[in-house]
Every structure is written in C-alpha cells, then in structure tokens.
Amino acid sequence: MGKNVVIVMAIYNPNMDWLNAQLCSIEEQEYAEVEVVAINDASNEVSQDEIEDAFRRNLIKTRYKLFKNEKNLGSNKTFELLTGIAEDYEYISYCDQDDIWHPQKTAELVTALERPGVTLAYSDLSVIDAQGRHIADSLSDLRRRLRFLEGAGLAGGLLFRNFTNGTAMMTRLGTAKKAMPFAKDMTADHWLTLWCALCGEIAFIPRPLVKYRIHGSNQSAVMAGVVDKQSYFDKRIMTGLSRFEQFRERKESFEENVDLIDEGLHWFYARKEWFLNAKRPSDVWKYRHLGKHVSLFELVFARLPNFLFMLGVQLVKHGI
Numbered sequence: 001m002g003k004n005v006v007i008v009m010a011i012y013n014p015n016m017d018w019l020n021a022q023l024c025s026i027e028e029q030e031y032a033e034v035e036v037v038a039i040n041d042a043s044n045e046v047s048q049d050e051i052e053d054a055f056r057r058n059l060i061k062t063r064y065k066l067f068k069n070e071k072n073l074g075s076n077k078t079f080e081l082l083t084g085i086a087e088d089y090e091y092i093s094y095c096d097q098d099d100i101w102h103p104q105k106t107a108e109l110v111t112a113l114e115r116p117g118v119t120l121a122y123s124d125l126s127v128i129d130a131q132g133r134h135i136a137d138s139l140s141d142l143r144r145r146l147r148f149l150e151g152a153g154l155a156g157g158l159l160f161r162n163f164t165n166g167t168a169m170m171t172r173l174g175t176a177k178k179a180m181p182f183a184k185d186m187t188a189d190h191w192l193t194l195w196c197a198l199c200g201e202i203a204f205i206p207r208p209l210v211k212y213r214i215h216g217s218n219q220s221a222v223m224a225g226v227v228d229k230q231s232y233f234d235k236r237i238m239t240g241l242s243r244f245e246q247f248r249e250r251k252e253s254f255e256e257n258v259d260l261i262d263e264g265l266h267w268f269y270a271r272k273e274w275f276l277n278a279k280r281p282s283d284v285w286k287y288r289h290l291g292k293h294v295s296l297f298e299l300v301f302a303r304l305p306n307f308l309f310m311l312g313v314q315l316v317k318h319g320i
Contacts, residue, residue, distance in 0.1 A: 119200035
C-alpha cells in the first residue's frame with residue numbers, strides 16, 4: 001500500500017467544464033492512496049449543489065470531503081485553512097480548479113519526495129488555453145526568465161522570486177503544517193517552496209505532469225492584476241515590502257539569509273522612494289543584483305506617464 005496523499009483544492013466561482021476536467025484527471029491518478037479535501041470559498045456565481053454534483057459525478061473511486069467558507073477568504077488563506085484541517089496523511093498536494101493532471105503525477109511526486117533530504121517535489125507544466133488546446137510544451141517556453149531549479153541552498157533566491165507552481169508540487173503534510181501561519185502578501189505556493197527550501201532540498205521532475213490552463217484570470221500570470229501605475233506600486237512594491245518586513249519578524253527561521261533580507265528591505269524602500277518621490281535611484285541600481293530586470297524596468301518607466309508605463313508593462317508581459 002502506498003503512502004496517503006491528500007489533495008487540497010480551493011474553489012471559487014469555477015468554470016464547471018474546467019472543474020470537471022480537473023476532477024476527472026484526479027480520478028484517473030494511477031496512485032491509489034489519494035483523498036481530496038476541498039473548500040468552496042463562498043462562490044457567488046456557482047451554487048454549492050453544482051459543485052457537489054461535479055465531485056459526485058467525477059470522483060467515483062476517489063474519496064473526497066467538500067466544505068464551504070461562510071465568507072470569501074481568498075485562495076491563499078483557503079489553502080492555509082485546508083493545510084490546517086488535513087489530518088492523518090503523509091503528503092499534501094495543492095490543486096487548482098482549472099488544470100489537468102497527468103495520470104502519473106501523484107506517483108512520480110511521491111517517488112521524488114522519498115529521496116533522502118527532499119522536502120518538496122515539483123514538475124514542469126505544459127500549457128493549454130481556455131479551450132484545452134495545446135500552447136506550449138513547457139511553462140518556461142512562455143515565461144522566458146523562468147528557470148526551474150533544484151537541490152539545496154535555494155532559500156535566498158526564493159526570497160525574491162518563485163520557480164514552482166502550486167498545482168505541480170507536493171510536500172510532506174508535517175512540513176506544510178510547520179510553515180503555518182502562511183506569510184501574508186505571498187502566494188501559498190511561493191511561501192511553501194521557500195519554507196521547504198529552508199528545511200531541505202527541492203526536487204524537480206523535468207517533464208510536464210500538469211496541463212496548466214492559461215486564461216484571463218490566472219493569479220500567477222506575469223504582472224497579474226497590474227492595470228495602471230498605482231496597482232503596480234501596490235502589488236509589486238508595497239506588497240513586496242510588507243513581505244520582507246514579515247521575513248524580518250520571523251528571522252529565527254532565516255538565520256542564513258538575514259543579511260539578504262536586510263538588503264531586500266533597502267531595495268524595496270529605495271524602489272518606493274523612486275516611484276513616489278524620484279529619490280534614491282542610485283540605491284535601486286545598487287541593489288539590482290536582487291532583481292536586475294525589475295530595477296531596470298522601474299528606473300526607466302516608473303517616472304513616466306501612465307500610458308507609457310503601461311506600454312512597458314505590456315513589454316514585460318510578452319517577455320521583452
């Protein structure tokens with residue numbers, strides 16, 4: 001008998017065709033010891049009965065539990081809640097509501113996690129569009145600066161940028177629980193990857209075990225939610241600054257990276273001052289090693305009118 005895996009899913013106003021496809025792919029997992037625990041995060045466009053019917057029709061042999069939040073908490077908080085209520089499992093796998101899993105995904109991630117020292121395993125993802133048509137063999141084909149990394153000592157880089165995707169990763173449930181409470185202003189998958197890198201090694205499976213669906217509302221898309229200069233400032237600078245302030249508050253977990261956290265705080269404060277007051281551009285440049293492309297983008301575009309700034313955002317979204 002294999003080791004128990006809990007697949008946790010946060011659901012909010014799902015496209016029912018996509019949710020059915022995701023659940024069907026879970027049902028087809030070749031790994032037997034799986035249970036799904038899902039929370040409907042107070043959807044207001046799709047009823048609980050519709051969601052329950054999708055689970056009942058698609059998960060025939062796979063056990064599942066379905067709950068509902070009384071109010072909308074957002075995906076990160078809901079994934080934290082799911083991590084907290086999961087009990088008596090060895091491994092935990094995080095699941096979106098709109099992708100498609102390869103039948104061997106769970107089995108291959110479990111095998112990778114059983115290697116000595118590994119605390120998190122993840123795979124590459126192929127990409128499909130809203131209609132399920134193949135777009136790319138790897139997510140890195142679309143995100144040109146994405147580099148899949150593995151091994152030990154990766155926490156420092158993960159303070160600034162993530163290279164995993166929640167739907168393609170798995171960790172031990174005990175490790176995920178120790179990561180609670182999840183960091184605010186940080187996606188759950190990014191925080192968990194960082195935490196696991198602090199605890200051990202990251203393993204990468206270099207073949208796509210997930211069909212990642214690209215559509216207009218992906219939370220992990222490049223420049224997601226950026227619609228003008230103010231939203232960029234709020235999401236890319238102030239959110240990052242808040243995140244690093246939290247790192248400093250939990251510095252006992254980051255003993256080997258305290259100096260890097262201090263550098264990160266200086267960088268974010270400098271970016272804030274340059275964006276708002278045209279001050280400290282030399283410090284934005286000084287700390288460019290923390291994010292070369294970000295520093296260059298902001299030094300060039302942050303003081304320009306909104307329409308020119310958004311032209312720069314579009315260039316970034318297209319990988320230029």
